Amino acid sequence: VRLxxxxxxxxxxxxxxxxxxxxxYFMRPDAATARYRLFVAKPVAGGYATPEPLPFSxxxxxxxxxxxxxxxxxxxxxxxxHAKTDMDLSIAxxxxxxxxxxxxxxxxxxxxxxxxxxRLGPDHRTLYxxxxxxxxxxxxxxxxxANDALRDISTWNNGLYNIWKLDLSLWLKLQQ
Numbered sequence: 001v002r003l004x005x006x007x008x009x010x011x012x013x014x015x016x017x018x019x020x021x022x023x024x025y026f027m028r029p030d031a032a033t034a035r036y037r038l039f040v041a042k043p044v045a046g047g048y049a050t051p052e053p054l055p056f057s058x059x060x061x062x063x064x065x066x067x068x069x070x071x072x073x074x075x076x077x078x079x080x081x082h083a084k085t086d087m088d089l090s091i092a093x094x095x096x097x098x099x100x101x102x103x104x105x106x107x108x109x110x111x112x113x114x115x116x117x118x119r120l121g122p123d124h125r126t127l128y129x130x131x132x133x134x135x136x137x138x139x140x141x142x143x144x145x146a147n148d149a150l151r152d153i154s155t156w157n158n159g160l161y162n163i164w165k166l167d168l169s170l171w172l173k174l175q176q
Contacts, residue, residue, distance in 0.1 A: 003024075003047070003048065004047040004048060006041075006049075006050050006051065007026070007051060009028065010028040010029060012029050013028040014027050014028070014064075015064065017067050017075075019069070019071070019072045020070040020071060022042075022043035023042055023043070023068075024040065025040050025066040025068045025075065026038075026039055026041075026051075027063065027064045027065065032059060033059040033060065035060070035063075037053050037054075037057045037058070037063055038054045038063045038066050039052060039054065039057075040054060054066075054075075054099060055099055056092055056102050061080045062080040062087070063077055063081075064077060065077055065078045065117045067118040067119050067127070070124060073172075073175065074091055074092065074093050074172065074175060075092050075099070076089060076090070076091045076105075076118040076168075077089070077090060077091075078117065078118065079102065086113075086116070087116040088114075088115050089105045089110055089115050089127075089129060090104050091103050091105055093174075093175045103174070109166060111131050111132075111133030112133060113133050113134075114132050114161075115131045115133070116129065116130055116131075117130040117161075121165070125167065125168050125169055125172065126165055126167060126168065127167075127168050128163055128164070128165050129163070129164055129166070130161040130162070131161065131164050132159050132160060132161050132162075133159075134158070135157050
């Protein structure tokens with residue numbers, strides 16, 4: 001069932017993520033800057049209230065692909081605000097005063113290229129995401145290692161988006 005027009009105000013409304021209470025998080029372009037912003041729409045009888053932009057997503061940077069925890073205690077998203085190339089992952093935490101400023105997840109999470117499209121696993125502590133990173137090859141190498149590297153380059157280690165995973169436990173401890 002198509003959601004109401006107040007949610008679907010753009011032909012570029014993407015990446016829904018639903019909290020346990022029914023709050024709908026998604027991305028769509030900002031009318032003024034054309035950069036993607038993150039929004040939340042609260043469920044109401046017969047549909048959704050008018051979506052509100054998340055306070056840290058003001059359109060000055062691209063923010064995309066929200067993955068919200070079921071209890072809305074945190075949200076992971078792709079953003080251009082710290083990106084080395086296109087997109088990198090950031091996390092924001094729910095506080096008593098609303099959402100915290102986003103925290104760049106740094107080089108320990110983000111590769112040297114683009115990392116985006118986060119999704120939470122069923123345990124809500126495992127993060128799956130897309131990355132176009134390439135695992136470096138160390139030289140010198142044996143013939144077997146070279147053959148393995150060639151195989152990897154022709155299959156998955158090719159700079160195209162692959163799916164990676166991350167344990168969020170350390171990041172969620174920062175929230176406490």
